Amino acid sequence: MNALRSWLKQERIAAGNARWAATLRIATLLLISLVLLEAVRRVQASREQQQNRQREQIELLQSLVRQNARPLADWAHWDDVYNFVKGNNPGFPSELMATSALLDGGAVMALFDGRAQPLALEGASSHDRASQSPLQRCLADVVRHRLQSGVERLSVICPSENGPLAGGVQMVTDTEIQRRSDASLAYLVPMLAPARQTSIQSGLRDLNRQLVLTPRPPSETSPLQPVEPQLFTTGGRPLLVREPDAGEEISSELLALAALVAGGLMLSLALRIQWMLNQRRLQLEQRQRERLVTQRLRRTERDFTQLLDQVQVGGEANEARAFARLLGQSAPDLRGAGNDEQRVVRLAERFELVLQTARSLALLDPITDLPNRSYFLERLSWESERSRSQGRPLALLFINIDRFKQINETYGHSTGDAVLKHVADELKQLIGRRDFLARFSGDEFSLILDTEPLECSSEAAIRDHAHQRALALLDGFQSSASQQPEQIKLSLSIGIAISDPSGTTPEELIRRSDTAMVMAKSRSGERVSVFDIESDWDSRNNYRLYNALQSDVSHAPERFCILFQPIVDGRGGYRKVEALCRWHNPEFSDVPADVFFNLAERYRLIQDLGKLIIGQTLNELVLLRQQLGAPDLALALNISPSQLSLEGFGPWLLAQLSEHRIHAETVTVEITESAVVETSVALTDNLNSLRRAGVQLALDDFGTGYSSLRLLMWLKPNELKIDKSFVMAAARDPVALQIVRLLQSLTEQMQLLLVAEGVEDQAMFDLLSQAGLQRYQGYLFSRPLSRADLVATAPAARPRAGSPTA
Ligand code: C2E
Ligand code: CA
Ligand code: CA
Numbered sequence: 001m002n003a004l005r006s007w008l009k010q011e012r013i014a015a016g017n018a019r020w021a022a023t024l025r026i027a028t029l030l031l032i033s034l035v036l037l038e039a040v041r042r043v044q045a046s047r048e049q050q051q052n053r054q055r056e057q058i059e060l061l062q063s064l065v066r067q068n069a070r071p072l073a074d075w076a077h078w079d080d081v082y083n084f085v086k087g088n089n090p091g092f093p094s095e096l097m098a099t100s101a102l103l104d105g106g107a108v109m110a111l112f113d114g115r116a117q118p119l120a121l122e123g124a125s126s127h128d129r130a131s132q133s134p135l136q137r138c139l140a141d142v143v144r145h146r147l148q149s150g151v152e153r154l155s156v157i158c159p160s161e162n163g164p165l166a167g168g169v170q171m172v173t174d175t176e177i178q179r180r181s182d183a184s185l186a187y188l189v190p191m192l193a194p195a196r197q198t199s200i201q202s203g204l205r206d207l208n209r210q211l212v213l214t215p216r217p218p219s220e221t222s223p224l225q226p227v228e229p230q231l232f233t234t235g236g237r238p239l240l241v242r243e244p245d246a247g248e249e250i251s252s253e254l255l256a257l258a259a260l261v262a263g264g265l266m267l268s269l270a271l272r273i274q275w276m277l278n279q280r281r282l283q284l285e286q287r288q289r290e291r292l293v294t295q296r297l298r299r300t301e302r303d304f305t306q307l308l309d310q311v312q313v314g315g316e317a318n319e320a321r322a323f324a325r326l327l328g329q330s331a332p333d334l335r336g337a338g339n340d341e342q343r344v345v346r347l348a349e350r351f352e353l354v355l356q357t358a359r360s361l362a363l364l365d366p367i368t369d370l371p372n373r374s375y376f377l378e379r380l381s382w383e384s385e386r387s388r389s390q391g392r393p394l395a396l397l398f399i400n401i402d403r404f405k406q407i408n409e410t411y412g413h414s415t416g417d418a419v420l421k422h423v424a425d426e427l428k429q430l431i432g433r434r435d436f437l438a439r440f441s442g443d444e445f446s447l448i449l450d451t452e453p454l455e456c457s458s459e460a461a462i463r464d465h466a467h468q469r470a471l472a473l474l475d476g477f478q479s480s481a482s483q484q485p486e487q488i489k490l491s492l493s494i495g496i497a498i499s500d501p502s503g504t505t506p507e508e509l510i511r512r513s514d515t516a517m518v519m520a521k522s523r524s525g526e527r528v529s530v531f532d533i534e535s536d537w538d539s540r541n542n543y544r545l546y547n548a549l550q551s552d553v554s555h556a557p558e559r560f561c562i563l564f565q566p567i568v569d570g571r572g573g574y575r576k577v578e579a580l581c582r583w584h585n586p587e588f589s590d591v592p593a594d595v596f597f598n599l600a601e602r603y604r605l606i607q608d609l610g611k612l613i614i615g616q617t618l619n620e621l622v623l624l625r626q627q628l629g630a631p632d633l634a635l636a637l638n639i640s641p642s643q644l645s646l647e648g649f650g651p652w653l654l655a656q657l658s659e660h661r662i663h664a665e666t667v668t669v670e671i672t673e674s675a676v677v678e679t680s681v682a683l684t685d686n687l688n689s690l691r692r693a694g695v696q697l698a699l700d701d702f703g704t705g706y707s708s709l710r711l712l713m714w715l716k717p718n719e720l721k722i723d724k725s726f727v728m729a730a731a732r733d734p735v736a737l738q739i740v741r742l743l744q745s746l747t748e749q750m751q752l753l754l755v756a757e758g759v760e761d762q763a764m765f766d767l768l769s770q771a772g773l774q775r776y777q778g779y780l781f782s783r784p785l786s787r788a789d790l791v792a793t794a795p796a797a798r799p800r801a802g803s804p805t806a
Contacts, residue, residue, distance in 0.1 A: 035261055042253040043246075050246035110136065112143040112184045139186040142169045146184055282414075289366060365439040367417050368424035376438035376446055380506045381674075383436070383448055388503040392457040395449040395466040398495040398513040399427065399473070400521065404443035407488060419490065423477075430476040446513070463498050463530060470494040470528040493520040497531040505602070512536070546603050548585050549596055553608050559584050560609075562617050563784035564624065567636065567755060567777045570769055574794070576668065577624070578636035578777065579617040580784045601640055610643040614653065618660040620787050627791045636668045636698065641675035647682045650689035668696040668719065673711060687715070698755070702726075720747055724758020724778070731764045741771040748772070 110118055118140065146154045146169045154169045167188035363375035371379065380396070387394040401407075401423055408416035420443065427445060431437050434450035449469060451462050474492060481490055495517025497509050504512070512531040520529035552559045561584070564577040583596050600606040617637065625633050643649060657664055669690060675683075691697065698719035699712070703726035722740065729736040740756075747754045756768050759778030768776065785793065 039254060039257055042257055043250050046249040046253045047246045050249055110139045110186050112186065116140055116144045116147060139188065143184040143186055367420050368439050370424050371438040373440055376440060379436055380448060384499060384503065384506050387499055392451065393459045393462045394499040394509065395451055395462050396497050396509050396513045397447040397449065397466065397470055398517040399445040399447060400493050400517050401443040402491045402493055423490065426477055426480055430473050459498055466496045466498065467528060467530060470496055474527055493517055494528045495520050542599065545588060546599055548587055549599060550605055552585055553605060553612060557612050560613060560616065562620050563786055564790050565777060565784040566782050567775055568781045570774055572781060575775060576634040576636055581613050597640060601642055606640050606642050607646060610640060614656060618656055618662060621662065622660055624787045624790065628794055632666050634666045634668065636670050638670045641672065644671060644675050644686055645680055645683045650686035654693050665694040668698050670698045670700040672700045719753045719755055721755045721757050727756045727758045731767060737767060744772045
């Protein structure tokens, strides 16, 4: 009942949807016209069928008439009739008559004078003999007809209640009779004996109803049609047949059609109900998930609100206590509190707290309860750092469910989810306590092996160990699957990658284990594969790319160009432009910027490429400022990690700026967290010299890496740029949005500017501005544009000159 009610509600909602309603209307119209067409077709078909049946019956009738027609000479009673007419036998004792045998079968016979008056009548029953009986009337009609038409002889079919009678009317040529002028002898014989009550009989009876002995004058609209005449008359007018009556047939056909339509409607209704119920179930599940998230969110929100209240109302001591409670620590010693240093430490602590919460809320995969991709990436970059510093290679396994896509398509997504959960649960049972298992994507799990217990930490030993562990995982999974025979047969493939002793970047390690996994899948019979650098296509391809990049950096600098993307305030006014590089090589069309920058970084090309790009950017900026009439338009410059660690880079950049007459205060250097993971003397010197000259610092891609407290404290940036993936998540996920809000409130207190990257639509912008953000960058405002394009499109939103620090 509930389901029905909810279905009705859904239907009402769906009907409210204009597009849906229009579709429904068109579909109904189509259906009705189809039904009407079908009805017309059926009516016509049943008419035709009826006509065919009538034609068959008539043919049958004709052949029966032929069989029944007999010459009058056959009639043994001939003399008796004469006797009667002559008055020789006024008693007309029928038992003496030779006709009696015939009459037993229901025949009638009569003699008429020249004016069609009956002279003698004979019939099977007294009823037949009565002068007003239908048979007698029929005979009289036929006789009259013979006389009118002047023919000698006429074959007759006479419709009667018990079936048609066939017979004849003939002029009597006996001299005696001739005296009586044009007398007629007529007879009718039932065409079938009553005992032969067959379907022929009933067919004939049907036809009988349609026979009209005396034709009405033909008219245009007459529904009567002639029965082929030659069998029925030797002259004169033909018998007519009423048009077949297909009424019953038609109504039964229409009834069948109606039943068909009703059945179809019921079926589609049933299917729709089933679909709606399914939708409803999914909706409920979704709502339940949302409710859980909201609950968690409320709890965090409540904790944070409480905290912020206490911070605002209670002063230093309360604040410290509140934070300590939330962090589960004992309250810090407040002696000496109050100076700026302490305040920054406390604010930074709040940051840490927000980030911790963000992690616990946003880093678990809801289906499998395993760490999700971002959590895994974070863990992996931490583990690779550790592995590099300890000189112990890292083992990464990529585990993939075979034929998962097929399972998903065959059994549906909820089964797919159940399979993921099942595999995750099984794997959790099979891994060690200190291994790190995560759901990487769709049907891929990633596993960082704990290799610390191994005595030997050589690459070969770790490779061997990882291989053994992978085989053991497969065996364990298979044997538990075989204990549950009713389940869908599942199998796994595993790819293994071991980091190089010199260190392999996390991204490269992922790519390698993914490649190995694909290998494992493609080689039949082998479900574990270890990455082999020799046969790696991608690294060879990278090598080609690297060659092209190196050659273009040295010989074709014009293949690199600079685009500018505005960073705007809440009203869309330009506050800054970020310089983004593009590389146009004819052999590799449009290589993404982060790809070739990573390559340059990895293969030590970055120094030359970086200098080339900075030179071009500054030239372009000078022109842009002139053309826009905005001499202080601020610039954001991306600086690669290794560039920043080059000795003398800071002074070099400052010299470049002054050469181009660009004030250092109007430039922001954007660096990613990875740039400052390893602090070196050169890096610190560079940062210090830039900062001293007034260059601004922005921490780019915030939210994707460690986002660590210490880093923030050490770098003391002026800006945080929230990475576009996080911004996009905030548009979908209330938890991520809440984190953005908290970040905004904390950055405000730390006097940091929070910039949102990747703002693609108005809804996203609305959410962010409600959260209090003041700087935005993204396709909603402008894509990265060449100087000329920017100048052409900028006039309406002329940059606000003189706001260099914004
Ligand atoms: P980034 O510094 O985070 O740059 C922002 C990236 O986001 C740019 O990609 C930009 O085109 C893109 N973007 C901007 N708005 C939107 C949006 O609304 N939606 C989406 N989906 N994307 C948006 P791009 O230009 O491909 O650059 C990618 C990365 O390459 C940059 O990330 C930066 O790390 C690096 N890069 C680009 N140019 C330079 C450069 O001149 N020097 C250095 N060192 N790195 C650069
Ligand atoms: Ca950037
Ligand atoms: Ca970024």
